[in-house]
Amino acid sequence: MRMMAVFEKSERIRHIGHLDIQRSVQRGLRRSGLPVAYSGGFHPHILISFASALATGAAGKREIMDVTLAEPVTPELFLEKMNQAMPPELHLIEAAPMDDKAPAMMSLVRAAEYDLAIDGEEAAAMLTAAIPAALGQTELTAMRKTKTKLEECNIRPLIHALDGAGNHIHAVMTLTERESCKPGMLLEALCRLAGLENPPRMVVTRLRLLGSDETGGFIPLEKMA
Amino acid sequence: MNQGKMTNQDQRTNHEKMERALDAVQKAPRYTGGEMNTRIKEWEDTPLRFGFCFPDTYEVGMSHLGLKILYGLINRESWSLCERFFMPWTDMIAQMKENGIPLLSMESRHPMREFDVIGFTLQYEMSYTNILAMLDMGRIPLESRERDEADPIIVAGGPCAFNPEPLAPFIDAFMIGDGEDVMTELNRVILERKEKGESRQDCLRKLAQLDGVYVPGLYDVAYHEDGTVKSVTPVCPEARPTVLRRFVTDLDSAYYPEEIPVPYTEVVFDRIMLEIMRGCTRGCRFCQAGMLYRPVRERSMEHLAELAEKLVASTGYEEISLSSLSSGDYSCLPELIRELMRRLKDKRVSISLPSLRLDSVLKESLEETQQVKKTSLTFAPEAGTQRLRDVINKGVTEQDLLEKCRDAFEGGWSSVKLYFMDGLPTETTEDLDGIGDLARKVVAEYFRVPKPQRAKGLRVTVSASTFVPKPFTPFQWDAQDTIPQILEKQAYLKKALNIKGVTFNWHEPYLSYLEACFARGDRRLGAVLRRAYEKGCILDGWSETFDFGKWMEAFRECGLDPAFYANRVRPMDEILPWDHIDSGISKAYLRKEKERSSRAEVTKDCRQGCNGCGLQRYDGICSWAKGKGDAPCA
Numbered sequence: 001m002r003m004m005a006v007f008e009k010s011e012r013i014r015h016i017g018h019l020d021i022q023r024s025v026q027r028g029l030r031r032s033g034l035p036v037a038y039s040g041g042f043h044p045h046i047l048i049s050f051a052s053a054l055a056t057g058a059a060g061k062r063e064i065m066d067v068t069l070a071e072p073v074t075p076e077l078f079l080e081k082m083n084q085a086m087p088p089e090l091h092l093i094e095a096a097p098m099d100d101k102a103p104a105m106m107s108l109v110r111a112a113e114y115d116l117a118i119d120g121e122e123a124a125a126m127l128t129a130a131i132p133a134a135l136g137q138t139e140l141t142a143m144r145k146t147k148t149k150l151e152e153c154n155i156r157p158l159i160h161a162l163d164g165a166g167n168h169i170h171a172v173m174t175l176t177e178r179e180s181c182k183p184g185m186l187l188e189a190l191c192r193l194a195g196l197e198n199p200p201r202m203v204v205t206r207l208r209l210l211g212s213d214e215t216g217g218f219i220p221l222e223k224m225a
Numbered sequence: 226m227n228q229g230k231m232t233n234q235d236q237r238t239n240h241e242k243m244e245r246a247l248d249a250v251q252k253a254p255r256y257t258g259g260e261m262n263t264r265i266k267e268w269e270d271t272p273l274r275f276g277f278c279f280p281d282t283y284e285v286g287m288s289h290l291g292l293k294i295l296y297g298l299i300n301r302e303s304w305s306l307c308e309r310f311f312m313p314w315t316d317m318i319a320q321m322k323e324n325g326i327p328l329l330s331m332e333s334r335h336p337m338r339e340f341d342v343i344g345f346t347l348q349y350e351m352s353y354t355n356i357l358a359m360l361d362m363g364r365i366p367l368e369s370r371e372r373d374e375a376d377p378i379i380v381a382g383g384p385c386a387f388n389p390e391p392l393a394p395f396i397d398a399f400m401i402g403d404g405e406d407v408m409t410e411l412n413r414v415i416l417e418r419k420e421k422g423e424s425r426q427d428c429l430r431k432l433a434q435l436d437g438v439y440v441p442g443l444y445d446v447a448y449h450e451d452g453t454v455k456s457v458t459p460v461c462p463e464a465r466p467t468v469l470r471r472f473v474t475d476l477d478s479a480y481y482p483e484e485i486p487v488p489y490t491e492v493v494f495d496r497i498m499l500e501i502m503r504g505c506t507r508g509c510r511f512c513q514a515g516m517l518y519r520p521v522r523e524r525s526m527e528h529l530a531e532l533a534e535k536l537v538a539s540t541g542y543e544e545i546s547l548s549s550l551s552s553g554d555y556s557c558l559p560e561l562i563r564e565l566m567r568r569l570k571d572k573r574v575s576i577s578l579p580s581l582r583l584d585s586v587l588k589e590s591l592e593e594t595q596q597v598k599k600t601s602l603t604f605a606p607e608a609g610t611q612r613l614r615d616v617i618n619k620g621v622t623e624q625d626l627l628e629k630c631r632d633a634f635e636g637g638w639s640s641v642k643l644y645f646m647d648g649l650p651t652e653t654t655e656d657l658d659g660i661g662d663l664a665r666k667v668v669a670e671y672f673r674v675p676k677p678q679r680a681k682g683l684r685v686t687v688s689a690s691t692f693v694p695k696p697f698t699p700f701q702w703d704a705q706d707t708i709p710q711i712l713e714k715q716a717y718l719k720k721a722l723n724i725k726g727v728t729f730n731w732h733e734p735y736l737s738y739l740e741a742c743f744a745r746g747d748r749r750l751g752a753v754l755r756r757a758y759e760k761g762c763i764l765d766g767w768s769e770t771f772d773f774g775k776w777m778e779a780f781r782e783c784g785l786d787p788a789f790y791a792n793r794v795r796p797m798d799e800i801l802p803w804d805h806i807d808s809g810i811s812k813a814y815l816r817k818e819k820e821r822s823s824r825a826e827v828t829k830d831c832r833q834g835c836n837g838c839g840l841q842r843y844d845g846i847c848s849w850a851k852g853k854g855d856a857p858c859a
């Protein structure tokens with residue numbers, strides 16, 4: 001059976017990269033004593049996939065994984081066993097069984113909601129003040145890094161919500177395999193509008209992953225399992 | 226005592242500063258902690274706080290078994306907690322300096338000064354400046370005599386503690402020998418001091434009375450005019466004239482962790498290490514570990530199998546390696562492996578094997594279940610000719626080695642690593658040629674296997690390290706080759722090993738030279754260490770930070786000659802700087818071994834009959850001395 005689980009990557013371990021998080025969750029599954037399923041082949045591995053790789057340096061409040069189990073297990077038991085086996089820094093929040101034929105969670109991600117905690121009150125105030133101007137534009141440029149080059153792109157259509165209060169900026173931005181707006185790109189664009197030469201340090205927390213319903217509106221990805 | 230002087234406000238500020246620093250460094254996960262099976266015990270409610278310091282980077286330290294043993298052991302007691310400190314890399318050090326962050330523990334991010342005991346593990350000499358750097362970043366006065374009542378007690382243990390003298394000015398107390406028992410005894414004395422408000426000096430005198438504990442500040446060292454040691458004299462009744470190392474006699478009743486921290490990132494040894502035995506009886510004459518960890522003590526099979534199961538369950542690791550100086554000598558290795566395979570059958574754990582000395586039935590079943598990892602094979606003949614191997618008592622014959630290689634090539638292996646040493650006592654060019662010959666013969670063995678049967682891509686890696694004479698070995702009186710001599714030999718070897726399919730690895734001799742100085746150094750070297758540190762020497766084990774020139778300046782400025790320590794043949798009757806430490810191995814035995822060595826006479830493995838190394842003098846220490854040993858399958 002397949003189990004979808006929502007987990008948190010704590011701020012403390014935000015510098016751990018995606019591959020290491022993957023390995024840590026796999027080891028957690030091995031510790032849990034749950035009946036995990038392995039792939040066939042010469043080097044069998046645990047059947048698990050993550051809805052979206054979270055950047056090194058970012059924390060995640062509601063990240064999503066999809067685990068295949070060799071035998072049926074209740075979500076309650078799954079949560080209990082896993083939380084005994086995981087470090088507190090990688091805590092599981094919710095679990096739900098999935099249809100075996102359901103598409104991979106990865107293919108359903110459309111956008112993500114972020115919190116950007118800006119270091120420095122002055123910078124935060126300037127950036128927040130620039131938000132209305134940013135939303136008023138039809139074009140907002142930022143540099144996008146691809147595998148081979150650095151290119152300019154318009155991120156305005158990728159921003160679906162943007163507001164700020166105190167030291168925090170809150171944003172909902174496109175996240176698909178094809179295109180996405182990363183928090184760093186947003187910060188860069190806002191800095192330009194605010195006239196900030198050096199982008200301030202920030203701590204990024206991805207609050208949740210979003211999919212879309214029939215009407216095209218965003219809904220929490222876990223609701224789609 | 227003066228604990229808790231740090232306010233919550235300071236604590237928060239340090240934490241925030243650290244978080245900022247983490248964004249500015251490479252490899253931040255080295256500093257973030259929070260790994261599975263690490264523990265943050267209640268700070269306020271735990272009376273004795275121990276800071277375990279590994280004086281090298283996180284990746285190296287987290288690969289170290291001793292850390293895991295003591296971490297578990299100290300945290301297990303309700304009254305003590307253990308948190309880890311590692312040596313930060315240069316980018317982090319710069320951040321810490323710039324932002325005024327003291328060295329903080331991995332777990333609760335408490336500054337070093339807030340701990341009651343700070344314990345360093347001494348695994349190699351070239352980590353010594355890191356100890357000074359860590360104390361300095363921890364805002365603790367570097368030298369014992371500069372510390373006051375509010376400072377933690379600084380202790381150290383590990384193999385290098387057997388010659389503690391170069392570190393004597395910096396360390397308040399050394400633990401000599403097996404650490405499991407003495408660790409708790411030492412913590413108890415320090416806790417008592419805290420509770421009763423005893424003075425630092427009184428506490429150190431009490432520590433000196435514990436078996437296996439050496440408090441260097443309680444000894445006076447006098448020197449002859451030529452710089453050799455004249456005498457080492459205790460200055461108070463609590464200090465014993467000689468300190469005998471500690472022995473754990475029964476490994477099965479000694480503490481072994483059932484849960485070990487699992488790092489998020491890959492470290493050097495990222496797997497379960499199961500210490501199946503301690504000690505080695507082969508008696509290689511260059512090998513310090515072989516002397517220091519005597520006698521051989523084996524864990525029982527039942528205990529090991531149980532530990533393995535528990536560790537697999539608590540860590541989720543995919544691999545177990547059997548660890549010891551010479552695992553192939555474990556008296557019932559095939560039975561142990563079978564038992565491990567049986568118990569871990571469904572757990573998808575691979576077992577890394579130390580040796581090919583397995584019967585063929587077992588080999589087959591290992592291959593079937595794929596529970597064994599086909600990593601590269603390593604052999605350590607150490608010397609290129611039988612004569613020199615006899616001199617060093619390395620019981621490897623050419624025929625034996627070639628047979629094993631053929632076995633391996635037939636079994637589908639294609640890469641072999643061969644380890645040698647250059648600069649061994651009595652070495653000549655013939656011995657260096659021998660290394661080339663041996664490598665050539667290994668290559669020939671590979672080509673002797675019919676093409677369809679052998680794995681593609683032969684890789685023979687020959688590594689040559691520079692011999693470093695070590696205390697408590699039969700070569701403790703010998704000279705190390707000078708740097709020009711070593712360079713010449715390395716150049717010669719490079720030519721001799723210019724063979725297709727063979728890669729030659731070697732290291733510049735400068736680090737080995739310093740290692741030779743500090744391994745057999747006296748107390749005066751403390752000044753050199755401090756001077757080198759002040760000149761900026763840290764992380765000396767890393768080529769990108771090692772600066773030999775600064776070290777030589779430090780020696781010069783302290784008026785000491787490194788050659789006096791490294792390149793001088795010491796007369797047998799000279800008082801050695803570590804003579805007041807008793808490793809249990811008698812000097813008479815080491816002398817006898819040295820003499821046999823000079824006649825190229827081998828000494829048999831003492832499991833075949835006691836050689837009288839000195840341990841037989843103590844009751845109940847070496848079970849082999851009486852003839853039979855207490856091996857689980859013997």
Ligand code: SF4
Nearest residue numbers: 831835836838841847
């Ligand atoms: S006492 Fe004898 S048997 Fe025991 S380690 Fe020494 S030489 Fe070997």
